[in-house]
Amino acid sequence: MPKDYARTDRVAEQIQRELAELVRLEVKDPRVRMVTLTGVEVTRDYGHAKVFYTTLEGASDKVQQGLERAAGFLRSQLAHAMKLRITPQLHFVYDASVERGIHLSQLIEQAVASDHPSPKN
Numbered sequence: 001m002p003k004d005y006a007r008t009d010r011v012a013e014q015i016q017r018e019l020a021e022l023v024r025l026e027v028k029d030p031r032v033r034m035v036t037l038t039g040v041e042v043t044r045d046y047g048h049a050k051v052f053y054t055t056l057e058g059a060s061d062k063v064q065q066g067l068e069r070a071a072g073f074l075r076s077q078l079a080h081a082m083k084l085r086i087t088p089q090l091h092f093v094y095d096a097s098v099e100r101g102i103h104l105s106q107l108i109e110q111a112v113a114s115d116h117p118s119p120k121n
Helices: 003-025 061-081 097-115
Strands: 035-042 048-055 089-094
Touching: 003 035, 003 048, 003 061, 048 061, 048 097, 061 089
Parallel strands: 048 089
Antiparallel strands: 035 048
16 A cells, blocks of 8 residues: 555544544534544545534434534634644535444344244243
């Protein structure tokens, strides 16, 4: 693997840690209160970053709007926290993998339960 690939991974992980703290402590928007950042993908030129998030309520336009509204503030705070030549533009994307995982677990549990009939009294 190219050497710079590992750097983009490290930068993405650091961005995720910094943004999680900023969302938790600095963002006052109530729409963004119960957001969990699940991952960050940074382009090779560090110009853009996809920030994946999930919420307890599921996908919501209000949460997406709140994050997009806070993107400029988060980017400026990120620039102060991290010493990068270019601070990436933040693009927020809802991560449905948690919901898919829960749904698959429920399907597996149902299949196992149907394979083993309950004992008769």
